[in-house]
Amino acid sequence: MYSKKLPKNIKPESLMMSYGYESKWSEGAVKCPIFQTSTFAFKTAEEGKAFFEVAYGIREKKPNENLGLIYSRLNNPDLEILENRLCLWDQAEDCAVFESGMSAIATVLLEYLKPGDLLVYSKPLYGGTDHFINHFLTKYGIHVMGIHADHTRDEIVQKIESSGLGDRLGIIYMETPANPTNALMDISMCRDIGHQFTSDGHSVQIAVDNTYMGPLWSHPLSHGADIVIYSATKYIGGHSDLIAGAVLGSNEVIQRIKGLRTFLGNMAGPWTGWLLMRSLETLKPRMEIQMKNAAKVADFLLNHEKVEKVFYLGFIPKESGQYAIYQKQYSSAGAMLSFDIAGGESPAFAVLNSLKLIQLAVSLGGTESLAEHPYSMTHADVPIDQKHAMGISDKMIRLSVGIEDADDIIWDLDQALSKI
Numbered sequence: 001m002y003s004k005k006l007p008k009n010i011k012p013e014s015l016m017m018s019y020g021y022e023s024k025w026s027e028g029a030v031k032c033p034i035f036q037t038s039t040f041a042f043k044t045a046e047e048g049k050a051f052f053e054v055a056y057g058i059r060e061k062k063p064n065e066n067l068g069l070i071y072s073r074l075n076n077p078d079l080e081i082l083e084n085r086l087c088l089w090d091q092a093e094d095c096a097v098f099e100s101g102m103s104a105i106a107t108v109l110l111e112y113l114k115p116g117d118l119l120v121y122s123k124p125l126y127g128g129t130d131h132f133i134n135h136f137l138t139k140y141g142i143h144v145m146g147i148h149a150d151h152t153r154d155e156i157v158q159k160i161e162s163s164g165l166g167d168r169l170g171i172i173y174m175e176t177p178a179n180p181t182n183a184l185m186d187i188s189m190c191r192d193i194g195h196q197f198t199s200d201g202h203s204v205q206i207a208v209d210n211t212y213m214g215p216l217w218s219h220p221l222s223h224g225a226d227i228v229i230y231s232a233t234k235y236i237g238g239h240s241d242l243i244a245g246a247v248l249g250s251n252e253v254i255q256r257i258k259g260l261r262t263f264l265g266n267m268a269g270p271w272t273g274w275l276l277m278r279s280l281e282t283l284k285p286r287m288e289i290q291m292k293n294a295a296k297v298a299d300f301l302l303n304h305e306k307v308e309k310v311f312y313l314g315f316i317p318k319e320s321g322q323y324a325i326y327q328k329q330y331s332s333a334g335a336m337l338s339f340d341i342a343g344g345e346s347p348a349f350a351v352l353n354s355l356k357l358i359q360l361a362v363s364l365g366g367t368e369s370l371a372e373h374p375y376s377m378t379h380a381d382v383p384i385d386q387k388h389a390m391g392i393s394d395k396m397i398r399l400s401v402g403i404e405d406a407d408d409i410i411w412d413l414d415q416a417l418s419k420i
């Protein structure tokens with residue numbers, strides 16, 4: 001991994017244009033080119049042998065020895081430089097990028113679980129993750145157990161103990177803030193629970209999908225998570241023009257994750273890597289505008305007579321337990337919100353159908369504002385009683401706030417709400 005010594009305290013946003021790349025590597029090109037190649041020439045046969053010894057774990061890497069470029073399923077400059085830059089936001093030791101958020105998530109779950117193990121996961125989860133856990137992992141004899149944001153530590157411990165599988169607990173997997181309700185899970189509490197079920201030769205991984213907040217204002221590793229996952233399709237890519245994922249953690253974790261990635265072959269391609277590097281240069285300014293816009297939009301919705309409830313992190317009541325988690329884990333309310341329309345599906349659909357500037361589409365975190373109906377779209381797969389338990393009703397609209405002028409977004413919502 002690249003480790004150029006830099007003066008202390010340089011912020012990630014200052015390094016997104018250059019970190020990990022040197023123009024002398026590529027004919028003086030200021031920007032990292034797209035290394036659209038499947039394979040890399042070795043200088044000598046001895047060098048090729050040495051690279052493979054490290055890549056396949058035949059021997060440990062010597063101090064200061066770099067894993068040379070071999071073949072684009074194992075490594076590629078566009079992916080390695082991107083991975084080095086992604087590490088900076090979360091202060092992670094290493095990172096692995098994938099061709100989608102789902103392949104990042106699936107690789108983590110497959111690497112750290114085996115038949116007979118127990119997976120504990122927070123609800124609600126991203127629909128694809130929920131499906132993979134409940135319809136795929138269970139086919140391979142992995143036991144799964146859902147927990148809620150309002151479960152106390154004792155209740156979670158009790159549930160794990162009464163399952164009789166405490167000694168097989170492999171992963172506690174969380175999505176926080178949760179999509180689409182913004183419910184928060186306490187990461188350090190889950191870390192403690194993980195420790196409680198750790199024994200000699202058996203450890204519990206704490207994994208956090210941080211996609212909904214994005215990499216700027218929350219750093220799960222600093223709260224005790226072992227693994228952070230992103231769908232880079234969302235804020236990181238930020239332009240709704242690519243699909244990608246990332247996993248971050250210690251060198252030890254990422255070595256295992258990259259090992260499985262090599263054999264599943266689900267790494268991102270060089271073109272996607274290059275696009276993501278381009279996106280990272282503007283990550284902070286984009287997210288800051290989105291966050292400021294969201295605060296204005298949330299205020300507008302809160303005061304609108306046809307809106308019953310707004311699910312926005314900036315509105316958590318100060319006396320609630322959720323507020324304490326918010327204060328501890330997040331430094332911003334982000335740009336994702338949901339709101340309930342008085343009535344039900346039909347007025348909610350009328351609003352969605354009347355939007356003129358905001359597009360009716362799933363996905364989130366991009367430059368354009370997007371609205372959708374979680375109950376019948378992203379969360380269609382979740383059983384109805386569970387949707388209601390989590391506060392996802394047919395009255396709810398989810399909004400990903402973009403970088404348009406805030407007044408224009410509000411104008412659009414106002415005219416659409418006036419149709420009902």
Ligand SMILES: *Cc1c(COP(=O)(O)O)cnc(C)c1O
Pocket residue numbers: 100101102103126128129175179209211212231232233234243244245
């Ligand atoms: C979109 C999303 C995913 C899946 O990512 P893809 O890039 O679409 O595969 C996972 N988790 C969350 C929270 C998401 O929003």
